[in-house]
Amino acid sequence: MxxxxxxxxxxxxxxxxxxxxxxxxxxxxxxxxxxxxxxxxxxxxxxxxxxxxxxxxxxxxxxxxxxxxxxxxxxxxxxxxxxxxxxxxxxxxxxxxxxxxxxxxxxxxxxxxxxxxxxxxxxxxxxxxxxxxxxxxLPCAAVTAWNAICDQPAGSRIVVQGTGGVSLFALQLAKAAGMEVLLTSSSQEKMARARALGADHCLNYRENPEWSRAVRAWARDGVDCVVEVGGAGTLEQSLRCLKPGGKIAMIGILAGASSPINVLPILMQQLRVQGVLVGNRDDFEAMKRVLERAQIRxxxxxxxxxxxxxxxxxxxxxxxxxxxxxxxxxx
Ligand SMILES: NC(=O)c1ccc[n+]([C@@H]2O[C@H](COP(=O)([O-])OP(=O)(O)OC[C@H]3O[C@@H](n4cnc5c(N)ncnc54)[C@H](OP(=O)(O)O)[C@@H]3O)[C@@H](O)[C@H]2O)c1
Incomplete structure (x- = not known):
């Protein structure tokens, strides 16, 4: 071969x-x-x-x-x-x-x-x-998802975008750590499957271009973290989802890599935008321990x-x- x-x-x-x-x-x-x-x-x-x-x-x-x-x-x-x-x-x-x-x-x-x-x-x-x-x-997708959310304590509310590799790992790892997860998707059928995996709430980002409003209806004070795989095209909505001091884990560019952005909410709400580039071997080992303990597949x-x-x-x-x-x- x-x-x-x-x-x-x-x-x-x-x-x-x-x-x-x-x-x-x-x-x-x-x-x-x-x-x-x-x-x-x-x-x-x-x-x-x-x-x-x-x-x-x-x-x-x-x-x-x-x-x-x-x-x-x-x-x-x-x-x-x-x-x-x-x-x-x-x-x-x-x-x-x-x-x-x-x-x-x-x-x-x-x-x-x-x-x-x-x-x-x-x-x-x-x-x-x-x-x-x-x-x-595991090596790229799961380690990236782990690094996006591992600083969030149990009880945190997070948003996960879509149902690709990184996002479903983020959902599974977050649920294992006792977080509440809202997942966005363009497909009703995929949302049903995400609920079966533990998603607490789902919404359709295609049908709701202003989807941050629905996130705010779910978490009135805002969420603690957004696992941002959309990138520039979704960042504005993601920033609107966050509570003061909340975090964007900046991972992907599925909805574009550059776009004009209003930075005021970042400083007024003391938001954090943290880039993630997968992670190191120690991160992989830490993520692996969670997979094993929670028997995540x-x-x-x-x-x-x-x-x-x-x-x-x-x-x-x-x-x-x-x-x-x-x-x-x-x-
Ligand atoms: N920084 C890093 O270390 C790192 C590591 C891994 C991946 N990434 C990046 O992260 C992104 C995701 O990677 P992946 O491998 O997980 O991709 P993937 O498996 O191909 O995931 C694609 C899914 O994302 C969802 N999606 C697409 N456009 C969206 C949008 N505008 N808003 C919300 N969701 C959207 C769709 O879900 P539905 O079908 O449910 O709508 C789609 O099926 C990519 O940009 C990739 O380059 C970065």
């Missing part, structure tokens, strides 16, 4: 498989499952980083089995089930230019290939209750065979998915 590669912008194809050499501190991982993020859709189209050299193995989310270890490796042994971390050199502590630059699926080759070679520090053990495709959902929309990987991009672009789209490994 061959690695999938972005050969030119908009074009996925299969390159040649060559087994990479292993240094003393590296680990060889047989990739057993991969999952897609919206970032991979942007990357394929050349919208994420048009200067990225090609070909590139796409995707940052995945899970696999350790099949070989370098002679100085102490953290892993053959047979261990692992996930690679998104930023391979960000183990802990605050972000720095160096720590957030070594990310899978661009600029580094990603997970959509038969095997990967990574430093032993760039891995986290898979939670035992998850199968391969479920585990493959990622929501997998579809599981596609390896050879049908391009269809995963089509499914994501259609917007019909609920949660994460997974691709099984080629083994």
């Amino acid at each position: 061959k690695p999938w590669q972005i050969l030119e912008w908009g074009k996925l194809g299969q390159g040649e498989f060559s087994s990479l050499p292993l240094s003393a501190t590296q680990v060889r991982v047989k990739v057993r499952a991969i999952s897609l993020n919206y970032r991979d859709h942007l990357m394929l189209r050349g919208h994420y980083n048009p200067k990225q050299p090609l070909p590139l193995v796409p995707c940052s989310d995945g899970a696999g089995e350790v099949v070989e270890v370098g002679h100085e490796v102490t953290l892993w042994k053959v047979g261990d089930r692992v996930c690679p971390i998104f930023s391979q050199s960000w183990i802990g502590g605050p972000p720095s230019k160096e720590r957030i630059s070594q990310t899978l699926g661009g600029p580094l080759d990603g997970t959509l290939r038969p095997e990967m070679v990574v430093n032993e520090t760039g891995l986290v053990a898979v939670p035992v209750h998850l199968d391969w495709e479920e585990a493959a959902c 990622p929501v997998v929309d579809q599981r596609l065979p390896y050879e049908q990987a391009p269809q995963a991009w089509e499914r994501l672009a259609s917007g019909q998915h609920f949660g994460k789209i997974a691709i099984s490994g080629c083994w």
Whole structure:
């Protein structure tokens, strides 16, 4: 089986498989499952980083089995089930230019290939209750959702936008932590599924362009946090949802990356707009403990065979998915 590669912008194809050499501190991982993020859709189209050299193995989310270890490796042994971390050199502590630059699926080759070679520090053990495709959902989407909400105490009220990968993890993690969650969606059917996952209240953002009013009807004093995956196009509504001192966890750009914005509410209400770029290995470990304690299973929309990987991009672009789209490994 061959690695999938972005050969030119908009074009996925299969390159040649060559087994990479292993240094003393590296680990060889047989990739057993991969999952897609919206970032991979942007990357394929050349919208994420048009200067990225090609070909590139796409995707940052995945899970696999350790099949070989370098002679100085102490953290892993053959047979261990692992996930690679998104930023391979960000183990802990605050972000720095160096720590957030070594990310899978661009600029580094990603997970959509038969095997990967990574430093032993760039891995986290898979939670035992998850199968391969479920585990493959964690590295980017779940860690991002965790970082968006982990500072909110039990009883907080939060807004989660849409029913994509990050948002459903935010819903599940927030409910496990005792928060109240309002979820927005463009689909009645998806809202029913979100309620079954624990959403306390749902509203249709397409039918209610001024949806902050409905949020205010639900939480009269405002909410504590908005998990902002819409970006510039939804920020104004999100700011109107917040109580004084509330937080926007700024994550995505599904509704655009730039737009004129009235900053007055930010200063008058002492709001916080906090950017999130996934997180580090320590964040992954902390999130994993919550998944294990609450026995949370990622929501997998579809599981596609390896050879049908391009269809995963089509499914994501259609917007019909609920949660994460997974691709099984080629083994
Ligand atoms: N900063 C980071 O570290 C980080 C990490 C991961 C992702 N992201 C970003 O976060 C965003 C979400 O990523 P993802 O992988 O979770 O995407 P995804 O799985 O493709 O989620 C897409 C869903 O978002 C909802 N949506 C689309 N437009 C919306 C809007 N205007 N208002 C509210 N909801 C809307 C839709 O839900 P319904 O169908 O229910 O309407 C859609 O199905 C992307 O922009 C991605 O690049 C950032």
